[in-house]
Amino acid sequence: MTVFTNGFSTLQIPEDFEPVPGKNEFTELYLVNTKIPMSIKFSTTPTLAGLPEIRADIEKNAAINDKIELINSDFIAINDDIYYMVVSSFSDGENELRRNEFLYVKDDNLYFFEFTYPYADRELDDFYLNIIRSLKISGPKYIVENGEYKINNNE
Template identity: 60%
Template structure:
């Protein structure tokens, strides 16, 4: 594994994955391995919501899409932290895609991991959990105030 850091967070990234241009707001890291194939996306976003509210919003959004089947959605412990995990399948005309998402809130920052691949494989559990377990938060990226949020430049 190699190391990713942005001054706010450090985490280990797996060998064989190449960085790709970040797509979307708050995306810190996007990786792809075309041989597996799999993509990994790591995001940090400011939030005032806690995990229960995020859970409710995510499940409502996913359940409203008839092409998404939520297989598992629950709170789990990773290291000493509580994460919200969603494992879902997305059906397209050509195939079915698996998506595992893990979300964690600390200091009004939402840390989100997304793993997307075209097959089910329980052996991947340790693969993505090892990446999540390696995350070390140096300081919150965003500070929320009455005016919104700003980058933590301390």
């Protein structure tokens, strides 16, 4: 079993997935599996918003974007924590992709999982949940104070 850690968060990397460079400073881990094909993104960002506010923003943005179909938007329990789950599909005109997102807020840090794959009917609940359940948080990566954030140096 391969494990990812950044000093603040640890999680299991599923078999046959390869890391590729992230696209922004908050992307902790970006994995692809060309055999399925599927991508997994794990991010940590500073936030002062709670899950209800995040849900409202996501639903509002999905409503005004005609390329995104919101399939499911709800709070779910994973382990002993409450996550916000969003299932959507979007099309670029040629390809339709399914995206399952799971968001969790703790200590002013938003932990975000995004699973993207090209079939709308594939059942992968256990696959997602096993990765999310493997998340161990040893401390917040970001400290948010006075409208600014900094890396937590007290690991």
